[in-house]
Every structure is written in structure tokens, then in C-alpha cells.
Amino acid sequence: MLLYRRLMTAALALFLCVEWGPLSAERGRWGIASGDPFVKEVALTFDDGPREHGMQELMAVLKEQDVHATFFLVGKFAERYAPITLSLAAAGHEIANHSYTHPKLYRLWVEKIMREAERCDEVVEGLGLRKTRFLRPPGGGFNLKVLNAMRRMGLRLGLWSLNSADYTGRPKEEIVRLVTRSVRPGTVVLMHSGVPNTVAALPEIITALRARGYRFVRLDDLWNGGRV
Ligand SMILES: [Zn+2]
Structure with a gap:
């Protein structure tokens, strides 16, 4: 299962890089799975928040390390834990769209897909924050319906190129080793x-990568120097 997910992620990343990625003339059209392969920048992205527990600790570490990250929020959680959503934005993190109820978007009709993304945005904008620029479909699965819905909404696909697989309960040491x-x-x-x-x-992770010359950026910075 893990191998399958890795293969799928690698295939998606390749698909975007080859067809529509940062190096192509079509840059900006569909989405991003990685940034410029010649610039030592890395983007940390956190899915499925805000959670009831563990957010303060996460925000404290990022603040301590002076790192701005991208949070793909599930709309219904962003609504339920609105103060956390606001503090993420106030801390300089990028708020991104992970749908409203976290369904497998590729299984839905285009209108439903749009509604899922819109409802997440309604929560974010209702809190006075700016509309999201990137959507990460739950599980990373997408098809032409999802791309179509996103294009109609002016959203870009925000995928990833390295899966920490932290949701599997793997120990801290393994996460450090894999990522570094x-x-x-x-x-x-x-x-x-x-x-x-x-x-x-x-x-x-942050200390080791900084020692190797990496800079930590948000997805919108990685995309185009923040000019999304
Ligand atoms: Zn998710």
C-alpha cells in the first residue's frame, strides 16, 4: 500500500513536472508538486488541520525555528477551530484548501467538487483571510473533473514530492531520516x-537542512516568489 502510494505520488509529480511544472512554458497553469530543482528551497506542508490537539506545539516549533509553512486545512475543521485558523494565518503561515469534508474529490461530480472547495474558502474568507490559492485533493487523487473544477475556480493543484508518511505512526527518528x-x-x-x-x-529536520544551505518557504513562495 505504501509502495503504491509512493509510486502514485512519484507519477503525479512527474506528470506535473513534465507537462505543466515549473520548468515548462505553461508554468502557472495547473499546479505544483515541487519547485525549481536548482534552488535550495524546501516547502513544508501540513494536511488535515486544524486539529483539536497538537496545533499549539506545532506552531511553537515553527515559530522557534522561524519557519513559515503551508497548511492545507479541512474547511469544517477550520470552522470548528476558527481561533487556531486565525493564529496560523497571523503567524505567517499560508492557508490552503483541502476541501470542506475531506472526500475523495475524483469520485464526485464537478459541481460537487467545486462546492467542496468553495465551502472551505467560504470559511477562510469568512474569517477575514484571503482566498486560498492552492487546493490539495484529499489523498492526492485527482482526475480531469477535479482539474476542470479547479480551473473554473482559479485554484491551483498543490501536490507534494516527498511523503513523510507521518500518518502511519512511524517514529520520530524515521521521519527525520526519511526527510533529511x-x-x-x-x-x-x-x-x-x-x-x-x-x-x-x-x-x-530544519537544523540539518539549514546546515546544508536550504531555505524554508511557503508553497506560494516556491511557486513564483509569492506572486501567485
Ligand atoms: Zn488529507
Whole structure:
């Protein structure tokens, strides 16, 4: 299953890089799975938040390390834990769209897909924050219906090129090892909100990568110097 997910992620990343990625003339059209392979930048992305537990710890580590990240929020959680959503934005993190109820978007009709993304945005904008620029379909699965819906909404696909697999309950040491060994210039790292082992792994990951000359950026910065 893990191998399948890795293969799927790699295929998606390749698909975007070859067809519509940062190096192509069509840059900006569909989405991003990684940044410039010649620039030592890495984007940390956290899915499925805000969670009831573990968010303060995560935000504290990122603040301590002076790292701005991208949070793909599930709309209904962003609504339920509105103060956390607001503090993420106030701390300088990018708020991105992970649908409203976290369904497999590719199974829905285009109108339903749009509604899922819109409802997430309604929560975000209702809190006075700016509309999201990137959508990450739950599970990373998408098809032409999803792309069509996103294009109609002016959203871009925000995928990843390195899966930390932190949702499997793997120990902190494994997360540190996997991420520090696999990061390359332009890597987008998939992590999750509210995972204690991820929070514990972050200081070592950040320190190790900075020592190798990496800069931590948000997805919108990785995309186009923030001019999305
Ligand atoms: Zn998710």
C-alpha cells in the first residue's frame, strides 16, 4: 500500500513536472508538486488541520525555528477551530484548501467538487483571510473533473514530492531520516497537523537542512516568489 502510494505520488509529480511544472512554458497553469530543482528551497506542508490537539506545539516549533509553512486545512475543521485558523494565518503561515469534508474529490461530480472547495474558502474568507490559492485533493487523487473544477475556480493543484508518511505512526527518528535524506532543491514535503512525532522531528529536520544551505518557504513562495 505504501509502495503504491509512493509510486502514485512519484507519477503525479512527474506528470506535473513534465507537462505543466515549473520548468515548462505553461508554468502557472495547473499546479505544483515541487519547485525549481536548482534552488535550495524546501516547502513544508501540513494536511488535515486544524486539529483539536497538537496545533499549539506545532506552531511553537515553527515559530522557534522561524519557519513559515503551508497548511492545507479541512474547511469544517477550520470552522470548528476558527481561533487556531486565525493564529496560523497571523503567524505567517499560508492557508490552503483541502476541501470542506475531506472526500475523495475524483469520485464526485464537478459541481460537487467545486462546492467542496468553495465551502472551505467560504470559511477562510469568512474569517477575514484571503482566498486560498492552492487546493490539495484529499489523498492526492485527482482526475480531469477535479482539474476542470479547479480551473473554473482559479485554484491551483498543490501536490507534494516527498511523503513523510507521518500518518502511519512511524517514529520520530524515521521521519527525520526519511526527510533529511530525501530532500532535494524544490522539494515539497507532505506532513500532517497534530502528529506528535512530526512535531518532535521538525527541529532536527530544519537544523540539518539549514546546515546544508536550504531555505524554508511557503508553497506560494516556491511557486513564483509569492506572486501567485
Ligand atoms: Zn488529507
